[in-house]
Amino acid sequence: MATAADRRGRGPERAFARPLPCPAAGVVRLDDDEARHLVRVRRVRVGDPVVLFDGEGRAVRGHLARADAGATEVAVEGEETPRRPRRRVVVATAWPDGARADELVATLAELGVEAVVPLRTARADPEGGERAARRGERHARLAREAAKVNGHARCLVVAPAQELAALLAGAAGGTRVLLDTDPDAPPLTDVVRGVADEVVLLVGPEGGFTDAEVAAAQAAGARVASVGGCALRTETAAVAAAAVALAG
Numbered sequence: 001m002a003t004a005a006d007r008r009g010r011g012p013e014r015a016f017a018r019p020l021p022c023p024a025a026g027v028v029r030l031d032d033d034e035a036r037h038l039v040r041v042r043r044v045r046v047g048d049p050v051v052l053f054d055g056e057g058r059a060v061r062g063h064l065a066r067a068d069a070g071a072t073e074v075a076v077e078g079e080e081t082p083r084r085p086r087r088r089v090v091v092a093t094a095w096p097d098g099a100r101a102d103e104l105v106a107t108l109a110e111l112g113v114e115a116v117v118p119l120r121t122a123r124a125d126p127e128g129g130e131r132a133a134r135r136g137e138r139h140a141r142l143a144r145e146a147a148k149v150n151g152h153a154r155c156l157v158v159a160p161a162q163e164l165a166a167l168l169a170g171a172a173g174g175t176r177v178l179l180d181t182d183p184d185a186p187p188l189t190d191v192v193r194g195v196a197d198e199v200v201l202l203v204g205p206e207g208g209f210t211d212a213e214v215a216a217a218q219a220a221g222a223r224v225a226s227v228g229g230c231a232l233r234t235e236t237a238a239v240a241a242a243a244v245a246l247a248g
Contacts, residue, residue: 012049012061013042014148015074016155020052024060024079028052035072038064050074053082053147055155083151085112088174088198089245092117092167093238094205095128104235105139109146109156113242118161121213124205129161164202164213168220174198176222179241181208185226188244192225199245203238 015034030038038044046064052074053059059082065075091108095101095118108116118129132139136158143155168176175195177188179202192199202209202217209217218224227240 011151012051013038013044014051014053014151016055016144016147017052017074018054018056020054020058020060021076024076026076027065028062028074028076030072030074035067039067039072051080052076053080053153055144055147055153057082057154059153080153082153083112085114085152085246087192087195087246088114089242090115090117090174090198090200091203091238091242092119092162092164092200093203094119094121094124094234095132095161096233096235097125097131100235101132101135102138102142104238105156105158106142106146107239108242109143110150111239111242112150112152112246113156114154115157115159116238117159117167119167119202119204120161120163121204122210123207132158132161164209165216167200167202168217168222174200176200176202176217176220177225177241177245178202178209178214178217178222179204179237180214180224180226181231182224183226183229185224188225188227188241190225191223192245201238201241201245203234203241205234 015030015038017028017030044064046067048064050064051059051061059080060076061078061080062074062076066073091113096104118132139158147155174197177191227237
């Protein structure tokens with residue numbers, strides 16, 4: 001489903017292209033993968049409107065000008081205003097296995113999360129970061145596909161893995177929130193209410209963070225919050241928290 005930028009309902013089909021012309025005029029030739037998706041999968045025809053985005057926050061509008069064996073080209077007509085989340089959200093999370101990780105990346109990207117960081121903690125799988133790095137190309141493709149749906153022009157980035165201590169020491173600005181399995185912790189909705197700039201969500205592995213990790217996070221200025229009374233799998237907690245932080 002293509003999403004209109006700042007309007008309700010279906011909008012023009014979207015395709016990834018980089019670089020985009022500046023100023024927003026001229027012709028952009030799509031690569032083979034994008035051309036195939038636009039013409040064969042989405043069935044866009046010559047003359048139909050198209051929005052191109054570069055994954056870095058910029059989008060332009062135009063129409064399909066050529067689609068044949070030689071090339072697929074979009075004639076650019078002007079700047080397009082993309083959809084943007086309410087605030088910047090980064091999710092630092094213990095990394096799940098295989099298909100669960102792919103689903104996590106795809107869902108966070110569709111929600112509009114800015115970046116996801118594989119998080120190394122005492123109870124997390126120590127090889128999670130290496131698994132994420134090996135699937136970097138696939139994750140980038142999943143992020144681009146999500147941006148075709150959600151109307152955002154900036155693609156989610158899967159960052160290099162980090163130790164919890166290093167992330168706490170290096171994070172500057174924004175509101176850092178550690179998700180706690182304690183159902184009596186303050187609701188995340190209350191913690192993020194009124195935050196205008198950035199939220200960094202810290203999501204632990206199965207079993208949660210250790211007491212020492214919670215104490216260290218609080219000492220570094222992080223707030224503790226809960227996403228509900230039920231115990232959740234890591235990727236479920238990450239998605240639920242991101243949805244709250246983006247909408248709250």
